[in-house]
């Protein structure tokens with residue numbers, strides 16, 4: 001990990017969220033417990049036990065909704081029709097990357113695609129949600145484009 005970069009802060013900023021104490025706490029908790037789904041109430045009490053102080057319920061609910069809206073948290077409704085929340089599976093957030101088959105450099109496509117990366121993530125997210133709704137399980141997805149990079153193409157021409 002690079003120094004001076006807090007991944008939680010980075011995620012919040014990248015998704016247009018404010019880096020508040022509560023936002024960092026809640027997102028941090030979800031990311032630290034990626035395999036567990038929480039109801040609003042369970043999350044509230046888990047955080048209260050961990051922090052020895054209770055987060056304002058309304059603040060927490062709003063935050064969780066916001067994290068869900070931006071795709072950092074996945075919301076599902078269980079058999080009792082209760083909403084349960086979980087950190088968005090990491091596979092969805094694999095940044096699209098390019099694997100050059102010639103020089104084998106692996107570079108993120110974030111810059112090349114700019115705003116499209118966000119669209120791709122959203123598309124992937126809704127695809128996964130659709131699969132989940134149909135009862136599919138244990139899937140993963142990655143965004144890799146394979147080909148020959150511009151540098152290698154230029155070199156081959158000379």
Ligand SMILES: [Zn+2]
Nearest residue numbers: 100103149152
């Ligand atoms: Zn290359």
